[in-house]
Amino acid sequence: MELLAQELRLPTNALDYTLLGIYFAVVLGVGFAARRSVNTSLDFFLSGRSLPAWVTGLAFVAANLGALEILGMAANGAQYGAYTVHWYWVGAIPAMVFLGLVMMPFYYGSKVRSVPEFLLHRFGPSSHLLSAVIFSVASVLIAGVNLYAMAIVIEALLGWPQWVAIVVAGFFVLAYITLGGLSSAIYNEVVQFFVILAALIPLTVIGLQRVGGWSGLTDTLTAEQGENFMSAWRGTGIGTDNPLGANWLTIVLGLGFALSFGYWTTNFAEVQRALSAKNLSAAKRTPLIAAFPKILIPLIVVVPGLVALAVAPDIGQAGSGLEYNDAIPLLMRELLPNGVLGIAVTGLLAAFMAGMAANVSAFNTVFTNDIWAAYVRRDRDDRYYLLTARVVTAIGVLGGMGTAFIASTFSNIMNYLQTLFSFFNVPLFVVFIIGMFWKRATAAAGFWGLLAGTVAAMINYFWLYRGDVLDIPTDQGANFVSAIVAFVAGAVVMVALTPFTRPKRPEQLAGLVYGTVSPGMAEPPAKGDDAWYRSPALLGWGALILAALCYLPFSF
Template sequence: MPGALAGAPQRIDAHLVDYLLVAFYFVVVLGIGLIARRSVSSSLDFLLSGRSLPAWVTGLAFVSANLGATELLGQAANGAQFGEQAFHYYWIGAIPAMVFLALVMMPFYYGSKVRSVPEFLGRRFDAKTQRLQGVLFAVASVLLAGVNLYAMAIVVNALLGWPTWLAIVVAGVIVLAYTFLGGLSAAIYNEVLQFFVIVVTMVPITLVGLHRVGGWDGLVGRLTAQGSTEMLQPFPAQELTGIGSSIGSTIGVVLGLGFVTSFGYWTTNFTEVQRAFSARNASAAQRTPLIAAIPKALVALVIIIPGMVAAVLIPGIESLKQGLPSDVTYNDAVPMLLRELLPNGFLGVALAGLLAAFMAGMAANVSSFNTVFTYDLWQDWLRPGRDDAHYLKVGRAVTVIGTVLAIGTAFIAAGFTNIMDYIQTLFSFFNVPLFAVFIFGLFWKKLTGSGGFWGLVSGTLGAVTIFVLNQVGVLSLSGQGSSFLGGGVATVVAVLVGWAVSRGGTPKPEAELNGLVWSLTPASVRAVPREAGWFRSPAVLSVLVIALAVAGYVLFAVA
């Protein structure tokens, strides 16, 4: 097994005070679960927090649910491997899609009072489309929860020297405990806490790391001396995409990542969208992704830059970049920086922050998995008509099952030297075809139930086909280019098949599509009631977050 998991050659030298700080954090996390348990009296409380949370809570939970392995290990690995090119995942690959989710899609999501994204598909199309997406999402959630468990195991292994299997099992049990006790409320309030712990962790690592290499100018000089000048140029990002043409690579970033993959993820991935569903009203739900987008735009600096620092401070990672044998992988960038940069005492805080990130990511996947399985597969399909107590029990049981399955899938992620490659591949399989069908059905009223179903099936198969062709050598895309191409193919195939199938079918009556199709929903219904205060205006928040993304590119263009 690669990297720090291979015999723990890079164990962090933690002391008693560090272990005590980590243990204290775990006590707080479990305590939140026990407190949240008191408010759980129905399946809606357990699975959607009773739709009662304020926008600032759901907004921070929204971004924290994404601040798992995808961010700290995956994006820091991207920073170590690709440098400034990795900023695209934030400023092109997140912000525009989050704004679109808030302004265009959230009024339909929240206004329809659905409990999940598959349930929305059931109302727009038919039951078979809902069930198919429920199954696809369940599989994706378990695979992504496994990524977070694997990432968490790297840190536990580095801290304690435990074997991989033990680290994965213990990490899974801890997340299971508080999610099982308090449901989504426990997950969300822990995610808010974890957000602040993560920031407290990554800001010092960034500052100390930059100080160690002589500031930003020193980092630029050392990367240049290393022969890694491409890491200092966001475009054309050919190393990131694996596309030889500079024009083709730029198109791949803007369209492949910035539209196809990112819109597919941020607008339809129930793991994040579920946080907005739990907001107390439509206005709070609409502001949720916009509030989340502010820290999302800024957190890039304290995740990508440490990865770039690791590329010059960690000898094993420098060897990787030169194509030489190494006992670490890019995924080890952050754990190795902990060992290299932080003193005992603060090391414990940093370790708690890393564990917080991985628990946030896994808990988000597990809590969304149990919601979709309970409502879309169990209640609406397999066992309809039972009392609410029955579905509450099922939700708790599925939480246990999802965790056990995630423990198994964690070992799949171990086969990738950069787990972002794996994550982007999963997004192209599961999120991109869903977005294509969803947005097509939102704006074309004649898309039938069968059109939606077969569009989803064919789009998923299209993305899988590109992955397989790249694996067997028919295509020769390195980096994450195959996932960008797979997402593009999935989008085109899903739309074309959906259109072709719908041509021979009968669409739903227009009366049944009010609130589900843009042209058939009056503007007064699409409009979300505004709350007082300019700072609550979606338009103001949208301009702010887009300006932050643009400012990031301007900053590094002149740096």
């Protein structure tokens, strides 16, 4: 890390630090302003279900625009090339549309406060508690990724020791979530979204100018990395070698279906934003509105990773002193003047804090409602649970500080995050999708299917892949396979156990299974929500068509 700090140290000045100071002041100001609206636990956890769709939609995409997106996808761009666009156009958009059109009516209509709580109603306490524990652990681990990513950037760019960077960022996240709950997190995420754009757009434009535009970048990387490096689909035939270590089948099934749908439809850090919307129509539109900026994010995240590889061809190589995670910091050092540099550093901090805040706010909701209130301290007054949530927020931040060091063992944090998603999100998706479309699926089948999927993914990754039993050339290829294994194992166990166990009565499944409705799902559109341009179907199909068209420049 000392070598990295020397390689990437930036000449920051008073102007850059002033911009950082202004940003931190705004973050705390939003927290204090939001505090006035927090009177109940529902206000703290779900903003009183009162936010408009455009706010929740921007917060939805900003919550994902953390270390996962900025450093992770830029690292993927440098390591895997144009194959990285699959994480967006097949690995995000279809699942986001499915969430908005198919799953949000069940989530929002059932009035649940969290994703695990839906499992409580559909299957029962065993699946509920297991999913709540799994999600709590995953949330703290992912919060640690954001803290670690932020720490290496600040140490390298500003010279702050890692522990100082972790403590400072953790303090600000803790302060504004504790003060204003989810409202504070969401409104800060909207601000952070525009700060991130202000940081990354200049970096992308200047970076492309440095390498001779898109044609110059393509010519350089094609000459250095091979003709398939700048194509999304060439070289993905079964049995064909490529930098990603995956073929079209594992990309479509592993990433496009299992990992993507597992993440976007069950990850409460994002779903929580939709649940905070003011009505069912706004909740359905939340992920659909988020899909449109998500389609274009590769232009300011993946492209800088490609530029970084062109500028420093030895990035990620042994002895270079630079890891793939350093793609964005490297470009900032090479390309940005003071002032613009301050905006860029602020944008990175905003991204990391948005990602951490999303996971911490999801963690405090799930732990308080789905573990503490459900199984440890039942039937207390609302003020007790509001206080508990604030204490749990502090625990989540401290836990994230601890798990930040686990992320430090991966040279590409996207590899680490995808590993976590294959372990935790894919098995959850199996249980959700079968339980939501099959009335006969039972509580026992849900519990054992969830457990089987999680264990199978871990066995595939740690024993078969890490133990060199399977010949898979890259971590990402192994993660795609782990996701497929998790889905198949969970589905097989659920289907096998269901005929031998007792299902719920039909009246207990109203609003929880496809083909049934609950009073919340029958809510008529609010005034103005019936306008044609607010149609969820139009937004969803529009996003799918636009994502498909984006593949054309990368397909030949």
